[in-house]
Amino acid sequence: MKTILNEQQISLTIKRLAHQVLENHIDFTDTVIIGLQPRGIYVSDKIAAELRSNLKGKVLNYGILDITFYRDDVRREIKVPNKTDINFSIENKNVILIDDVLYTGRTIRAALDALLDFGRPLKVELCVLIDRRFSRQLPIQPDYTGKVIDALISQKVIVHWKEKDAATEVVITE
Protein backbone atom coordinates (compact mmCIF):
# COMPACT_ATOMS: atom_id res chain seq x y z
CA MET A 1 0.00 0.00 0.00
CA LYS A 2 1.37 3.37 -1.02
CA THR A 3 -0.01 6.76 -0.06
CA ILE A 4 -0.37 9.08 -3.03
CA LEU A 5 -2.00 12.08 -1.37
CA ASN A 6 -2.16 12.87 2.33
CA GLU A 7 -4.85 14.84 4.14
CA GLN A 8 -3.26 18.24 3.56
CA GLN A 9 -2.69 17.57 -0.12
CA ILE A 10 -6.28 16.39 -0.56
CA SER A 11 -7.59 19.48 1.14
CA LEU A 12 -5.47 21.76 -1.09
CA THR A 13 -6.50 19.83 -4.22
CA ILE A 14 -10.18 20.13 -3.34
CA LYS A 15 -9.78 23.88 -2.76
CA ARG A 16 -8.16 24.17 -6.17
CA LEU A 17 -10.94 22.17 -7.83
CA ALA A 18 -13.55 24.39 -6.18
CA HIS A 19 -11.79 27.51 -7.45
CA GLN A 20 -11.50 26.14 -10.97
CA VAL A 21 -15.22 25.39 -10.95
CA LEU A 22 -15.90 28.85 -9.58
CA GLU A 23 -13.77 30.46 -12.28
CA ASN A 24 -15.96 28.95 -14.98
CA HIS A 25 -19.33 29.44 -13.33
CA ILE A 26 -18.86 32.69 -11.39
CA ASP A 27 -22.26 33.28 -9.72
CA PHE A 28 -23.83 29.79 -9.90
CA THR A 29 -27.31 31.03 -10.86
CA ASP A 30 -27.49 28.52 -13.70
CA THR A 31 -25.12 25.92 -12.31
CA VAL A 32 -25.78 23.07 -9.91
CA ILE A 33 -23.41 20.52 -8.43
CA ILE A 34 -24.21 16.87 -7.91
CA GLY A 35 -22.09 14.39 -5.96
CA LEU A 36 -22.19 10.70 -6.80
CA GLN A 37 -23.04 8.10 -4.18
CA PRO A 38 -21.56 6.40 -2.32
CA ARG A 39 -18.01 7.82 -2.12
CA GLY A 40 -18.11 10.85 -4.38
CA ILE A 41 -20.18 12.75 -1.84
CA TYR A 42 -17.19 13.13 0.46
CA VAL A 43 -15.50 15.14 -2.30
CA SER A 44 -18.66 17.01 -3.28
CA ASP A 45 -19.46 17.92 0.36
CA LYS A 46 -16.08 19.62 0.64
CA ILE A 47 -16.31 21.33 -2.74
CA ALA A 48 -19.82 22.57 -1.85
CA ALA A 49 -18.54 23.95 1.47
CA GLU A 50 -15.64 25.73 -0.29
CA LEU A 51 -17.98 27.14 -2.95
CA ARG A 52 -20.46 28.36 -0.34
CA SER A 53 -17.75 30.21 1.56
CA ASN A 54 -16.84 31.97 -1.70
CA LEU A 55 -20.37 32.65 -2.90
CA LYS A 56 -21.13 34.85 0.12
CA GLY A 57 -24.71 33.89 0.84
CA LYS A 58 -25.81 33.19 -2.73
CA VAL A 59 -27.77 29.99 -3.12
CA LEU A 60 -25.82 26.93 -4.23
CA ASN A 61 -27.94 24.05 -5.50
CA TYR A 62 -26.21 20.91 -4.32
CA GLY A 63 -27.63 17.40 -4.71
CA ILE A 64 -26.53 13.81 -4.39
CA LEU A 65 -27.23 11.09 -6.93
CA ASP A 66 -27.23 7.32 -6.56
CA ILE A 67 -26.67 5.38 -9.77
CA THR A 68 -27.25 1.82 -8.50
CA PHE A 69 -30.41 1.28 -10.56
CA TYR A 70 -28.69 2.53 -13.73
CA ARG A 71 -25.60 0.29 -13.64
CA ASP A 72 -24.83 -1.86 -16.66
CA ASP A 73 -23.85 -4.84 -14.48
CA VAL A 74 -27.05 -5.14 -12.43
CA ARG A 75 -27.50 -8.79 -13.22
CA ARG A 76 -23.95 -9.75 -12.21
CA GLU A 77 -24.02 -8.32 -8.76
CA ILE A 78 -26.85 -6.74 -6.82
CA LYS A 79 -25.70 -3.55 -5.13
CA VAL A 80 -27.54 -1.95 -2.25
CA PRO A 81 -28.92 1.44 -3.29
CA ASN A 82 -28.13 4.70 -1.49
CA LYS A 83 -30.10 7.88 -1.14
CA THR A 84 -30.68 10.25 -4.02
CA ASP A 85 -31.52 13.81 -3.07
CA ILE A 86 -31.96 16.36 -5.85
CA ASN A 87 -34.55 18.87 -4.66
CA PHE A 88 -34.16 21.36 -7.49
CA SER A 89 -34.69 21.37 -11.24
CA ILE A 90 -31.75 20.60 -13.52
CA GLU A 91 -33.69 21.62 -16.63
CA ASN A 92 -31.44 23.90 -18.73
CA LYS A 93 -28.82 24.09 -15.98
CA ASN A 94 -25.09 23.49 -16.08
CA VAL A 95 -24.56 20.36 -14.03
CA ILE A 96 -21.21 19.54 -12.49
CA LEU A 97 -20.93 15.87 -11.55
CA ILE A 98 -18.45 15.12 -8.80
CA ASP A 99 -16.86 11.76 -8.00
CA ASP A 100 -13.78 10.55 -6.17
CA VAL A 101 -12.04 8.26 -8.67
CA LEU A 102 -12.62 8.15 -12.43
CA TYR A 103 -11.63 4.69 -13.61
CA THR A 104 -13.49 2.81 -16.37
CA GLY A 105 -16.04 5.59 -16.93
CA ARG A 106 -18.98 3.22 -16.44
CA THR A 107 -20.21 4.95 -13.28
CA ILE A 108 -20.30 8.27 -15.14
CA ARG A 109 -22.16 6.63 -18.04
CA ALA A 110 -24.78 5.44 -15.55
CA ALA A 111 -24.85 8.86 -13.89
CA LEU A 112 -25.57 10.57 -17.22
CA ASP A 113 -28.48 8.17 -17.74
CA ALA A 114 -29.79 8.79 -14.23
CA LEU A 115 -29.43 12.54 -14.65
CA LEU A 116 -31.60 12.59 -17.77
CA ASP A 117 -34.47 11.14 -15.71
CA PHE A 118 -34.47 14.38 -13.73
CA GLY A 119 -34.58 16.68 -16.74
CA ARG A 120 -32.51 17.94 -19.67
CA PRO A 121 -29.45 19.81 -18.50
CA LEU A 122 -27.87 22.47 -20.73
CA LYS A 123 -24.39 21.08 -20.14
CA VAL A 124 -22.82 18.43 -17.96
CA GLU A 125 -19.26 18.68 -16.68
CA LEU A 126 -17.24 16.17 -14.71
CA CYS A 127 -15.02 16.90 -11.73
CA VAL A 128 -12.97 14.13 -10.13
CA LEU A 129 -10.38 13.99 -7.37
CA ILE A 130 -8.40 11.18 -9.02
CA ASP A 131 -8.22 10.38 -12.73
CA ARG A 132 -6.85 6.91 -13.50
CA ARG A 133 -6.04 7.62 -17.12
CA PHE A 134 -5.35 4.81 -19.60
CA SER A 135 -7.95 2.56 -17.94
CA ARG A 136 -11.08 4.00 -19.51
CA GLN A 137 -13.59 1.64 -21.14
CA LEU A 138 -15.83 4.41 -22.44
CA PRO A 139 -15.09 7.76 -24.11
CA ILE A 140 -15.50 9.86 -20.97
CA GLN A 141 -13.00 12.49 -19.77
CA PRO A 142 -13.02 14.83 -16.77
CA ASP A 143 -13.24 18.61 -17.05
CA TYR A 144 -11.67 19.22 -13.66
CA THR A 145 -9.02 16.82 -12.34
CA GLY A 146 -7.43 16.73 -8.90
CA LYS A 147 -4.59 14.37 -9.68
CA VAL A 148 -3.80 12.06 -12.57
CA ILE A 149 -2.59 8.60 -11.64
CA ASP A 150 -1.17 5.87 -13.82
CA ALA A 151 -2.00 2.57 -12.15
CA LEU A 152 -2.16 -1.00 -13.36
CA ILE A 153 -5.55 -2.67 -13.85
CA SER A 154 -4.60 -5.09 -11.06
CA GLN A 155 -4.05 -2.22 -8.63
CA LYS A 156 -6.73 -0.41 -6.66
CA VAL A 157 -6.86 3.30 -6.00
CA ILE A 158 -8.93 4.12 -2.93
CA VAL A 159 -9.72 7.45 -1.34
CA HIS A 160 -10.14 7.10 2.43
CA TRP A 161 -12.00 9.71 4.48
CA LYS A 162 -11.64 10.16 8.17
CA GLU A 163 -15.43 10.56 8.48
CA LYS A 164 -15.71 6.92 7.42
CA ASP A 165 -12.26 5.30 7.52
CA ALA A 166 -9.17 5.69 9.69
CA ALA A 167 -7.59 8.69 7.97
CA THR A 168 -8.02 10.96 4.96
CA GLU A 169 -5.63 9.79 2.24
CA VAL A 170 -5.45 8.44 -1.28
CA VAL A 171 -3.77 5.03 -1.43
CA ILE A 172 -2.79 2.60 -4.12
CA THR A 173 -2.89 -1.11 -3.29
CA GLU A 174 -1.72 -4.17 -5.19
Place this chain on the structure above:
Amino acid sequence: MTLSTPHLLGIKDLLPADIRLILDTAQQFKDVLQRPVKKVPSLRDVTIVNLFFENSTRTRISFELAEKRLSADVLNFTTSSSSVAKGETMLDTVNNILSMKVDMVVMRHSATGAPHFLAKHVPAAIVNAGDGINEHPTQALLDALSIQEATGGLEGKKIAIIGDIMHSRVALSNIYLLTKMGAEITVAGPPTLIPKYIKEAFQVNVTYNVKEALEWCDVANVLRIQLERQNQPLFSSLREYNLAFGISRKLLDEIQKNIVIMHPGPINRGVELDSDVADGNESIILQQVENGVAVRMAVLYLLSNRES
Protein backbone atom coordinates in the same frame (compact mmCIF):
# COMPACT_ATOMS: atom_id res chain seq x y z
CA MET B 1 -25.18 -7.62 0.26
CA THR B 2 -27.92 -9.84 -1.12
CA LEU B 3 -30.92 -11.77 0.11
CA SER B 4 -30.23 -15.12 1.75
CA THR B 5 -32.77 -16.80 -0.53
CA PRO B 6 -33.10 -17.08 -4.33
CA HIS B 7 -36.92 -16.94 -4.13
CA LEU B 8 -39.48 -15.08 -2.05
CA LEU B 9 -41.79 -17.89 -0.99
CA GLY B 10 -42.71 -16.64 2.43
CA ILE B 11 -41.58 -14.39 5.26
CA LYS B 12 -40.95 -17.60 7.22
CA ASP B 13 -37.71 -18.22 5.26
CA LEU B 14 -36.36 -14.66 5.58
CA LEU B 15 -33.78 -13.42 8.06
CA PRO B 16 -34.33 -10.08 9.82
CA ALA B 17 -31.41 -8.74 7.72
CA ASP B 18 -33.28 -9.73 4.53
CA ILE B 19 -36.39 -7.88 5.69
CA ARG B 20 -34.32 -4.80 6.56
CA LEU B 21 -32.61 -4.92 3.15
CA ILE B 22 -35.94 -5.15 1.30
CA LEU B 23 -37.46 -2.29 3.31
CA ASP B 24 -34.40 -0.05 2.86
CA THR B 25 -34.30 -0.77 -0.86
CA ALA B 26 -38.04 -0.09 -1.11
CA GLN B 27 -37.44 3.31 0.49
CA GLN B 28 -35.07 4.20 -2.36
CA PHE B 29 -37.60 2.99 -4.94
CA LYS B 30 -40.22 5.15 -3.26
CA ASP B 31 -37.99 8.13 -4.03
CA VAL B 32 -37.73 6.96 -7.64
CA LEU B 33 -41.54 6.95 -7.85
CA GLN B 34 -41.60 10.66 -6.90
CA ARG B 35 -39.34 11.66 -9.81
CA PRO B 36 -40.48 13.15 -13.10
CA VAL B 37 -39.40 9.92 -14.83
CA LYS B 38 -40.69 7.16 -12.55
CA LYS B 39 -38.75 4.42 -14.22
CA VAL B 40 -35.27 2.93 -13.90
CA PRO B 41 -33.50 0.63 -16.36
CA SER B 42 -32.38 -1.98 -13.79
CA LEU B 43 -34.27 -5.02 -15.15
CA ARG B 44 -34.02 -4.08 -18.82
CA ASP B 45 -33.05 -7.61 -19.89
CA VAL B 46 -35.34 -9.50 -17.52
CA THR B 47 -38.65 -11.09 -18.48
CA ILE B 48 -41.22 -11.69 -15.76
CA VAL B 49 -44.45 -13.64 -15.99
CA ASN B 50 -47.34 -12.93 -13.64
CA LEU B 51 -49.15 -16.21 -13.13
CA PHE B 52 -52.44 -15.61 -11.39
CA PHE B 53 -54.31 -18.84 -10.75
CA GLU B 54 -56.59 -16.90 -8.41
CA ASN B 55 -58.36 -13.55 -8.77
CA SER B 56 -56.59 -10.38 -7.86
CA THR B 57 -56.78 -6.70 -8.74
CA ARG B 58 -54.49 -4.83 -6.43
CA THR B 59 -51.66 -7.30 -6.21
CA ARG B 60 -51.55 -8.04 -9.94
CA ILE B 61 -51.65 -4.39 -10.95
CA SER B 62 -49.10 -3.52 -8.29
CA PHE B 63 -46.70 -6.23 -9.46
CA GLU B 64 -47.20 -5.30 -13.10
CA LEU B 65 -46.54 -1.65 -12.38
CA ALA B 66 -43.46 -2.51 -10.32
CA GLU B 67 -42.13 -4.64 -13.17
CA LYS B 68 -42.74 -1.91 -15.71
CA ARG B 69 -41.14 0.74 -13.51
CA LEU B 70 -38.05 -1.49 -13.43
CA SER B 71 -38.10 -1.75 -17.25
CA ALA B 72 -38.69 -5.52 -17.21
CA ASP B 73 -40.67 -7.24 -19.96
CA VAL B 74 -43.99 -8.42 -18.55
CA LEU B 75 -46.27 -11.30 -19.43
CA ASN B 76 -49.67 -11.68 -17.82
CA PHE B 77 -51.43 -14.94 -17.33
CA THR B 78 -54.83 -15.63 -15.85
CA THR B 79 -56.34 -19.09 -15.65
CA SER B 80 -59.75 -18.24 -17.05
CA SER B 81 -58.32 -17.47 -20.52
CA SER B 82 -55.63 -20.18 -20.63
CA SER B 83 -54.97 -23.84 -21.31
CA VAL B 84 -55.35 -24.56 -17.61
CA ALA B 85 -59.06 -24.59 -18.42
CA LYS B 86 -58.26 -27.43 -20.85
CA GLY B 87 -56.68 -29.47 -18.09
CA GLU B 88 -52.96 -28.66 -18.36
CA THR B 89 -51.03 -29.18 -15.12
CA MET B 90 -49.46 -26.22 -13.36
CA LEU B 91 -45.93 -27.57 -13.87
CA ASP B 92 -46.52 -28.04 -17.60
CA THR B 93 -47.96 -24.56 -17.90
CA VAL B 94 -44.98 -23.01 -16.15
CA ASN B 95 -42.37 -25.07 -18.03
CA ASN B 96 -43.94 -24.08 -21.31
CA ILE B 97 -43.77 -20.44 -20.37
CA LEU B 98 -40.19 -20.76 -19.11
CA SER B 99 -39.04 -22.43 -22.33
CA MET B 100 -39.81 -19.09 -23.97
CA LYS B 101 -36.94 -17.66 -21.88
CA VAL B 102 -38.70 -16.13 -18.93
CA ASP B 103 -36.49 -15.28 -15.93
CA MET B 104 -38.85 -14.73 -13.02
CA VAL B 105 -42.29 -15.96 -12.02
CA VAL B 106 -44.72 -14.06 -9.83
CA MET B 107 -47.39 -16.50 -8.76
CA ARG B 108 -50.69 -16.52 -6.92
CA HIS B 109 -52.45 -19.81 -6.35
CA SER B 110 -55.31 -20.99 -4.19
CA ALA B 111 -53.31 -24.05 -3.08
CA THR B 112 -50.96 -23.66 -0.14
CA GLY B 113 -47.38 -24.49 -1.12
CA ALA B 114 -47.86 -24.11 -4.88
CA PRO B 115 -44.94 -21.65 -5.26
CA HIS B 116 -42.73 -23.85 -3.03
CA PHE B 117 -43.44 -26.78 -5.34
CA LEU B 118 -42.62 -24.67 -8.37
CA ALA B 119 -39.37 -23.40 -6.83
CA LYS B 120 -38.17 -26.99 -6.47
CA HIS B 121 -38.93 -27.90 -10.08
CA VAL B 122 -38.28 -24.92 -12.32
CA PRO B 123 -35.11 -22.88 -12.94
CA ALA B 124 -36.51 -19.41 -12.32
CA ALA B 125 -36.80 -17.04 -9.39
CA ILE B 126 -40.26 -17.42 -7.84
CA VAL B 127 -42.11 -14.66 -6.03
CA ASN B 128 -45.12 -15.76 -4.03
CA ALA B 129 -48.02 -13.35 -4.55
CA GLY B 130 -50.26 -15.33 -2.19
CA ASP B 131 -50.71 -19.07 -1.81
CA GLY B 132 -53.97 -20.34 -0.34
CA ILE B 133 -54.19 -19.68 3.39
CA ASN B 134 -50.40 -19.80 3.81
CA GLU B 135 -48.47 -16.60 3.05
CA HIS B 136 -48.60 -13.32 1.16
CA PRO B 137 -45.08 -12.06 1.75
CA THR B 138 -45.11 -8.83 -0.29
CA GLN B 139 -48.26 -7.72 1.54
CA ALA B 140 -46.53 -8.18 4.90
CA LEU B 141 -43.50 -6.26 3.61
CA LEU B 142 -45.60 -3.34 2.41
CA ASP B 143 -47.53 -3.39 5.68
CA ALA B 144 -44.22 -3.22 7.52
CA LEU B 145 -43.05 -0.28 5.40
CA SER B 146 -46.35 1.49 6.07
CA ILE B 147 -46.18 0.83 9.82
CA GLN B 148 -42.61 2.08 9.84
CA GLU B 149 -43.62 5.29 8.10
CA ALA B 150 -46.64 5.88 10.32
CA THR B 151 -45.02 5.12 13.67
CA GLY B 152 -41.29 5.53 13.06
CA GLY B 153 -40.24 1.90 13.40
CA LEU B 154 -41.20 -1.70 13.98
CA GLU B 155 -39.32 -2.73 17.10
CA GLY B 156 -41.44 -2.62 20.23
CA LYS B 157 -44.53 -1.43 18.34
CA LYS B 158 -47.89 -2.91 19.30
CA ILE B 159 -49.79 -4.28 16.34
CA ALA B 160 -53.32 -5.70 16.53
CA ILE B 161 -54.39 -8.01 13.70
CA ILE B 162 -58.15 -8.10 13.69
CA GLY B 163 -60.68 -10.31 11.93
CA ASP B 164 -60.44 -13.53 9.95
CA ILE B 165 -57.06 -14.81 11.15
CA MET B 166 -57.85 -18.41 10.27
CA HIS B 167 -58.15 -17.95 6.51
CA SER B 168 -55.78 -15.04 6.10
CA ARG B 169 -52.38 -15.40 4.47
CA VAL B 170 -51.86 -11.72 5.20
CA ALA B 171 -52.19 -12.45 8.91
CA LEU B 172 -49.65 -15.28 8.84
CA SER B 173 -47.06 -13.33 6.84
CA ASN B 174 -47.58 -10.31 9.10
CA ILE B 175 -47.13 -12.42 12.22
CA TYR B 176 -43.87 -13.91 10.92
CA LEU B 177 -42.52 -10.56 9.84
CA LEU B 178 -43.49 -8.49 12.87
CA THR B 179 -42.22 -11.14 15.30
CA LYS B 180 -38.88 -11.27 13.48
CA MET B 181 -38.58 -7.49 13.63
CA GLY B 182 -39.37 -7.31 17.35
CA ALA B 183 -42.93 -5.96 17.33
CA GLU B 184 -45.64 -7.18 19.72
CA ILE B 185 -48.75 -8.74 18.26
CA THR B 186 -52.30 -9.28 19.45
CA VAL B 187 -54.77 -11.13 17.27
CA ALA B 188 -58.44 -10.39 17.79
CA GLY B 189 -61.68 -11.70 16.32
CA PRO B 190 -64.36 -14.31 16.87
CA PRO B 191 -63.08 -17.60 18.37
CA THR B 192 -64.18 -19.48 15.26
CA LEU B 193 -61.85 -17.40 13.09
CA ILE B 194 -58.75 -17.64 15.31
CA PRO B 195 -56.68 -20.85 15.14
CA LYS B 196 -56.77 -22.68 18.46
CA TYR B 197 -53.04 -22.94 19.22
CA ILE B 198 -51.92 -19.66 17.65
CA LYS B 199 -50.82 -18.28 21.02
CA GLU B 200 -48.45 -21.18 21.66
CA ALA B 201 -47.26 -21.44 18.06
CA PHE B 202 -46.40 -17.80 17.43
CA GLN B 203 -46.06 -16.12 20.84
CA VAL B 204 -48.89 -13.69 20.10
CA ASN B 205 -51.58 -12.42 22.45
CA VAL B 206 -55.14 -13.49 21.73
CA THR B 207 -58.33 -11.67 22.57
CA TYR B 208 -61.93 -12.11 21.46
CA ASN B 209 -62.69 -8.52 22.34
CA VAL B 210 -61.91 -6.03 19.58
CA LYS B 211 -62.19 -2.99 21.85
CA GLU B 212 -59.56 -4.45 24.15
CA ALA B 213 -57.22 -4.99 21.19
CA LEU B 214 -57.76 -1.42 19.97
CA GLU B 215 -57.07 0.02 23.41
CA TRP B 216 -53.79 -1.90 23.54
CA CYS B 217 -52.39 -1.29 20.08
CA ASP B 218 -50.51 1.44 18.16
CA VAL B 219 -51.62 0.05 14.82
CA ALA B 220 -54.68 -2.04 13.93
CA ASN B 221 -54.42 -4.13 10.78
CA VAL B 222 -58.00 -5.07 9.97
CA LEU B 223 -58.46 -8.11 7.73
CA ARG B 224 -61.11 -8.99 5.21
CA ILE B 225 -63.65 -11.65 6.05
CA GLN B 226 -62.79 -14.29 3.46
CA LEU B 227 -66.20 -15.75 2.70
CA GLU B 228 -64.81 -17.58 -0.35
CA ARG B 229 -62.58 -19.71 1.87
CA GLN B 230 -65.19 -20.47 4.52
CA ASN B 231 -66.98 -23.65 3.61
CA GLN B 232 -69.04 -23.76 6.78
CA PRO B 233 -70.79 -20.97 8.70
CA LEU B 234 -68.33 -19.57 11.23
CA PHE B 235 -70.47 -16.65 12.43
CA SER B 236 -74.18 -16.15 12.19
CA SER B 237 -74.44 -13.14 9.88
CA LEU B 238 -72.37 -10.31 8.45
CA ARG B 239 -74.50 -7.82 10.38
CA GLU B 240 -73.81 -9.58 13.63
CA TYR B 241 -70.09 -9.75 12.78
CA ASN B 242 -70.11 -6.03 12.14
CA LEU B 243 -71.79 -5.28 15.46
CA ALA B 244 -69.45 -7.46 17.50
CA PHE B 245 -66.13 -7.26 15.66
CA GLY B 246 -66.41 -4.49 13.06
CA ILE B 247 -64.61 -1.19 13.62
CA SER B 248 -66.90 1.80 13.75
CA ARG B 249 -66.31 5.49 14.35
CA LYS B 250 -68.09 5.17 17.70
CA LEU B 251 -65.71 2.44 18.84
CA LEU B 252 -62.65 4.48 17.81
CA ASP B 253 -64.00 7.54 19.67
CA GLU B 254 -64.48 5.46 22.80
CA ILE B 255 -60.88 4.29 23.07
CA GLN B 256 -59.52 7.86 23.45
CA LYS B 257 -56.22 7.14 21.81
CA ASN B 258 -54.76 7.79 18.37
CA ILE B 259 -54.19 4.60 16.49
CA VAL B 260 -53.40 3.82 12.86
CA ILE B 261 -55.88 1.76 10.82
CA MET B 262 -54.69 -0.52 8.05
CA HIS B 263 -56.47 -2.92 5.72
CA PRO B 264 -54.94 -5.07 2.97
CA GLY B 265 -58.01 -4.64 0.74
CA PRO B 266 -60.45 -5.32 -0.75
CA ILE B 267 -62.55 -3.82 2.05
CA ASN B 268 -65.97 -5.19 2.86
CA ARG B 269 -67.39 -1.81 3.82
CA GLY B 270 -69.83 -2.08 6.68
CA VAL B 271 -68.54 -5.52 7.70
CA GLU B 272 -65.02 -5.43 9.17
CA LEU B 273 -64.58 -1.71 8.65
CA ASP B 274 -67.18 1.06 8.50
CA SER B 275 -66.82 3.58 5.68
CA ASP B 276 -66.15 6.57 7.92
CA VAL B 277 -63.24 4.68 9.49
CA ALA B 278 -61.85 3.37 6.20
CA ASP B 279 -61.88 6.92 4.79
CA GLY B 280 -60.97 8.63 8.06
CA ASN B 281 -57.78 10.35 9.21
CA GLU B 282 -56.48 7.26 11.00
CA SER B 283 -56.57 5.19 7.85
CA ILE B 284 -53.36 4.63 5.86
CA ILE B 285 -55.00 2.17 3.46
CA LEU B 286 -54.09 4.09 0.31
CA GLN B 287 -50.51 4.65 1.52
CA GLN B 288 -50.28 0.87 1.84
CA VAL B 289 -51.22 0.53 -1.81
CA GLU B 290 -48.66 3.17 -2.77
CA ASN B 291 -45.94 1.40 -0.77
CA GLY B 292 -46.88 -1.87 -2.47
CA VAL B 293 -45.31 -0.83 -5.75
CA ALA B 294 -42.04 0.24 -4.11
CA VAL B 295 -41.82 -2.93 -2.03
CA ARG B 296 -42.45 -5.15 -5.03
CA MET B 297 -39.83 -3.25 -7.03
CA ALA B 298 -37.35 -3.91 -4.22
CA VAL B 299 -38.16 -7.63 -4.08
CA LEU B 300 -37.90 -8.10 -7.86
CA TYR B 301 -34.71 -6.04 -8.03
CA LEU B 302 -33.02 -7.98 -5.21
CA LEU B 303 -33.98 -11.38 -6.67
CA SER B 304 -33.07 -10.54 -10.25
CA ASN B 305 -29.42 -11.56 -10.28
CA ARG B 306 -30.06 -15.29 -10.13
CA GLU B 307 -28.25 -16.96 -13.02
CA SER B 308 -30.78 -18.92 -14.97
